[in-house]
Amino acid sequence: MRIVGLTGGIASGKSTVSNHFRSSGIPIVDADVVARDVVRKGSAGLKKIVSAFGEEILLQRSGELDRARLGEIIFSDPERRRVLNRLLAPYITRGIIWEVLKLWLRGYEVVVLDIPLLFETKMNIWTNPVIVVWIDGETQLRRLMERDGISEEQARDRIDSQMSLEWKRTNADVVIDNSGSLEDTRLRVEEVLLQDITMPLTWKEYGISRNGCFVSVFGSGFIAFLAYSIISMARK
Ligand SMILES: CC(C)(COP(=O)(O)OP(=O)(O)OC[C@H]1O[C@@H](n2cnc3c(N)ncnc32)[C@H](O)[C@@H]1O)[C@@H](O)C(=O)NCCC(=O)NCCS
Numbered sequence: 001m002r003i004v005g006l007t008g009g010i011a012s013g014k015s016t017v018s019n020h021f022r023s024s025g026i027p028i029v030d031a032d033v034v035a036r037d038v039v040r041k042g043s044a045g046l047k048k049i050v051s052a053f054g055e056e057i058l059l060q061r062s063g064e065l066d067r068a069r070l071g072e073i074i075f076s077d078p079e080r081r082r083v084l085n086r087l088l089a090p091y092i093t094r095g096i097i098w099e100v101l102k103l104w105l106r107g108y109e110v111v112v113l114d115i116p117l118l119f120e121t122k123m124n125i126w127t128n129p130v131i132v133v134w135i136d137g138e139t140q141l142r143r144l145m146e147r148d149g150i151s152e153e154q155a156r157d158r159i160d161s162q163m164s165l166e167w168k169r170t171n172a173d174v175v176i177d178n179s180g181s182l183e184d185t186r187l188r189v190e191e192v193l194l195q196d197i198t199m200p201l202t203w204k205e206y207g208i209s210r211n212g213c214f215v216s217v218f219g220s221g222f223i224a225f226l227a228y229s230i231i232s233m234a235r236k
């Protein structure tokens with residue numbers, strides 16, 4: 001199985017790129033979706049963060065997580081952000097592994113993990129290649145402010161709460177520059193799909209795919225049976 005890592009900075013365009021992959025038939029595991037699921041009402045994840053941050057992070061009417069409130073707290077306070085990350089990391093990691101396992105069981109040979117904090121959480125060691133969706137700092141700030149309707153200060157806090165996008169770019173295997181038009185990005189994604197995602201699996205990738213595992217298990221069983229039969233015949 002080929003496990004591709006897709007990351008970038010906040011609002012750099014990861015979802016825009018992963019939507020193109022999805023429409024080409026590539027399954028996506030979206031860490032933001034997993035992170036939402038692990039704090040749904042009644043979950044162990046939500047209980048943990050309520051005990052650390054208090055009831056003020058719940059919406060009074062529904063008892064669900066007040067995401068805007070928690071965002072205000074953690075994006076402006078590195079210590080509290082570390083607390084949240086430490087509490088949720090095991091749930092998010094488990095959720096991602098579970099999603100990959102389900103796709104593996106269904107026989108998918110390529111999967112893309114869309115993980116904003118891929119490098120920060122060191123999950124990049126599981127993925128190859130690592131694709132970074134990059135944009136220049138000014139465009140990132142503008143798109144983030146426009147999309148989330150937040151002030152420049154809030155947007156800067158959110159950008160600064162992640163590792164620098166320049167560092168991520170230099171540590172990427174593949175870079176998708178999303179500073180231009182949506183059409184430019186679409187064309188670049190088509191290129192990446194052909195060159196880095198859908199080419200034939202390497203032996204190592206095949207070995208960890210479902211079919212590869214079946215072939216090795218049944219292949220070794222068959223060889224063992226053959227060896228046993230030959231030895232038994234030789235003894236007679
Ligand atoms: C703080 C929360 C409640 C804000 O929710 P909100 O709906 O406003 O934002 P959303 O979840 O869609 O995240 C938007 C983007 O913020 C960035 N981001 C989210 N959490 C973090 C974090 N802990 N540190 C740095 N950046 C983060 C990511 O780029 C993400 O794509 C939420 O982001 C959260 O629960 N974060 C902690 C879980 C986490 O680490 N998620 C990232 C998955 S790798």
Ligand SMILES: Nc1ncnc2c1ncn2[C@@H]1O[C@H](COP(=O)(O)OP(=O)(O)OP(=O)(O)O)[C@@H](O)[C@H]1O
Pocket residue numbers: 008009010011012013014015016017032116143144147178179180181182183185
């Ligand atoms: N090439 C582009 N031209 C113009 N706008 C774009 C382009 N790419 C993305 N956008 C817009 O920029 C914003 C951020 O893009 P997107 O949501 O894909 O980023 P993201 O990296 O997934 O964000 P997050 O880190 O919050 O999950 C969105 O409003 C999107 O519509």
